[in-house]
Each structure stands twice: as C-alpha cells, then as structure tokens.
Amino acid sequence: MLAYSTVNNLSDNELVALCNDGDAADAQRAFETLYARHKDYVVRIALRFGADHAGALDVLQETFLYLLRKFPPPGDGITLSAKLTTLLYPVAKNLTLTQTAKASRYSGDDIDPDSLEANDGNGNDVEGLFAGLTAERREVLMLRFVDGLSLEEIATVLDIPKGTVKSRLHSSVQQLRNSPKTKDFFD
Amino acid sequence: MGMDEENTLPESLVEKLRATDQDTSMITARVDREISETAAAQFKGRVRRRRSLPVWLATAASVLLAVFLVTNPFQDPLPTFSDHDGSGAVDIADVMALARRGDTAQADLDAFALQIVALGDSE
Numbered sequence: 001m002l003a004y005s006t007v008n009n010l011s012d013n014e015l016v017a018l019c020n021d022g023d024a025a026d027a028q029r030a031f032e033t034l035y036a037r038h039k040d041y042v043v044r045i046a047l048r049f050g051a052d053h054a055g056a057l058d059v060l061q062e063t064f065l066y067l068l069r070k071f072p073p074p075g076d077g078i079t080l081s082a083k084l085t086t087l088l089y090p091v092a093k094n095l096t097l098t099q100t101a102k103a104s105r106y107s108g109d110d111i112d113p114d115s116l117e118a119n120d121g122n123g124n125d126v127e128g129l130f131a132g133l134t135a136e137r138r139e140v141l142m143l144r145f146v147d148g149l150s151l152e153e154i155a156t157v158l159d160i161p162k163g164t165v166k167s168r169l170h171s172s173v174q175q176l177r178n179s180p181k182t183k184d185f186f187d
Numbered sequence: 188m189g190m191d192e193e194n195t196l197p198e199s200l201v202e203k204l205r206a207t208d209q210d211t212s213m214i215t216a217r218v219d220r221e222i223s224e225t226a227a228a229q230f231k232g233r234v235r236r237r238r239s240l241p242v243w244l245a246t247a248a249s250v251l252l253a254v255f256l257v258t259n260p261f262q263d264p265l266p267t268f269s270d271h272d273g274s275g276a277v278d279i280a281d282v283m284a285l286a287r288r289g290d291t292a293q294a295d296l297d298a299f300a301l302q303i304v305a306l307g308d309s310e
Binding site: 021032035126142170176186 | 214
C-alpha cells in the first residue's frame with residue numbers, strides 16, 4: 001500500500017492510473033487525493049452556474065460519483081488526454097444546469113446567473129464590472145483567466161472549435177476594454 | 188498590438204474576475220467522508236489489475252510461437268529408421284540397439300518399434 005505522502009506527490013494522470021489498476025487501498029487513496037485536489041473547483045463551477053450552497057454540494061457528490069463509476073468495477077477506467085478539470089468542468093456544469101432548471105420549474109422562478117451578486121471582500125460589487133458580458137463571454141473569460149485553461153482546453157470543455165474560443169475571448173476582452181466600468185484597468 | 192496580446196487582461200482586472208467566484212467553505216468533513224466511504228465501497232476487494240497485452244501484440248506472439256513450434260531448429264531430430272546394429276536389415280534388433288545406447292526417448296523407441304512391426308506386416 002502506498003503512503004499518503006507518496007500518493008500526494010503523484011500527478012493527476014498517475015492517480016487516475018492507480019484508480020484504474022491499483023489494489024483497493026491504493027485506488028481509494030488515489031481517488032481521495034483527486035477529490036481533495038479538485039473539490040473546491042467543482043463547487044466553484046456549480047456556484048458560477050447558479051447553484052445554492054446545498055445544490056453545489058449535491059453537484060460535488062454527483063460529479064465525483066460520476067468519476068468514480070468510470071473506474072473498475074463497474075467502469076473500464078479512463079485515460080486522461082488533458083487536465084482532469086477538462087473532464088470535471090462539463091460534468092459539474094451540466095449537473096448544475098439540470099438542477100437549477102428543475103428548481104426553477106418547481107418554484108416558477110427563472111434563475112439568471114448574470115444577476116448573481118458577488119463582492120471582492122471590500123464590499124465592492126465586482127459582479128457589476130462584468131454585468132455587460134453575456135454568459136458565454138464571461139464563461140470563456142473565467143476559464144481562461146481564473147481557471148488558467150489553454151485555448152485548446154477551453155475548446156474541449158465547451159465542445160466548440162478553438163477558433164470560436166479565440167474569437168469569443170477576443171470579443172470579451174474588447175468589450176471590457178471599451179466598457180466605461182472597466183476601461184480604466186487597461187490604462 | 189498582436190491578437191494574443193490583445194486577448195490578455197490586466198492582473199488587477201483578473202483579480203476582480205476571480206473575486207466573482209464564491210467561497211467554497213460549505214464543503215464539510217461530512218461531505219468528504221461520504222465521498223470517501225462511497226469510494227471505499229466501490230474499490231473494496233479490488234486487487235491490482237494486470238494490464239493485458241494489446242490484441243495485435245497477443246496475436247503476433249501466438250503466430251510467432253506457432254511457427255517456432257512447427258519449425259523449431261533446436262529440436263532433436265527423430266531417430267531414423269536405419270540399420271543401427273549393422274545386421275544388414277532394419278528390424279526389431281535395431282530398436283533394441285537404440286535402447287541400449289540410451290539417448291533415445293521411450294516414445295521414439297515405441298514409434299520406431301511400431302513402424303518395424305508395420306513394415307513386417309506389409310511384407
């Protein structure tokens with residue numbers, strides 16, 4: 001059985017390989033390490049798409065159960081061809097959208113992610129700075145500048161061509177450049 | 188200004204963008220434990236899997252093995268049906284001579300003896 005300190009030093013790819021082929025103890029430690037590394041990210045994605053706290057926790061559990069089911073048994077295992085976040089992002093996003101759509105059907109309210117408020121800890125409405133951006137443009141900005149994904153990785157998680165990512169990113173940055181609320185940041 | 192340069196944001200604006208992400212402190216130890224227990228249940232009893240060979244490699248190895256077994260150049264040749272005791276005839280005495288030499292497998296001696304008997308019958 002591998003020590004936690006050893007498992008902690010493994011890359012995501014190596015941890016996935018252990019989840020695929022390791023014995024019970026190693027596979028569990030590897031999975032727990034993947035969970036510890038990425039749980040905050042998954043919850044942030046759920047919150048970005050309008051989940052409340054309880055909903056975000058549901059999305060967290062469902063996302064990692066989805067990942068767990070990929071490993072044998074019962075799954076055949078997975079081979080990572082990109083960062084694990086490129087696999088987790090669409091799962092968490094789609095689970096959240098399904099969940100919020102259900103919630104809005106029951107409550108009769110339409111949830112508009114653009115209307116969510118956030119502040120920078122000093123009481124400043126940072127959400128207002130980006131209010132003019134469409135959800136699509138903001139998503140690309142978040143993936144590129146907050147999550148640090150490459151253009152190829154963004155294309156993968158959004159399942160769109162890289163050229164579309166590039167032009168969407170360009171339009172978003174131009175919009176912020178020209179917006180009265182954000183143009184001063186570029187000076 | 189190049190396209191890539193145009194597609195960057197000032198760090199101060201990236202900080203504001205980052206601040207739109209909400210706090211994730213609602214992830215409690217109970218949630219962690221539930222995930223851990225579910226994983227333990229799934230992996231329970233698992234032993235280290237051996238990666239199987241790719242099908243093409245296994246097929247190629249089987250073909251090579253079959254060819255080697257059929258044409259094995261290192262295999263001892265079967266004893267020839269010949270006049271081992273110098274009597275001028277190939278008969279059961281040659282089988283006895285081979286057996287006395289001690290370097291021929293019993294199965295080969297049996298085959299030789301059967302052949303001699305078969306030859307005798309046909310004559």
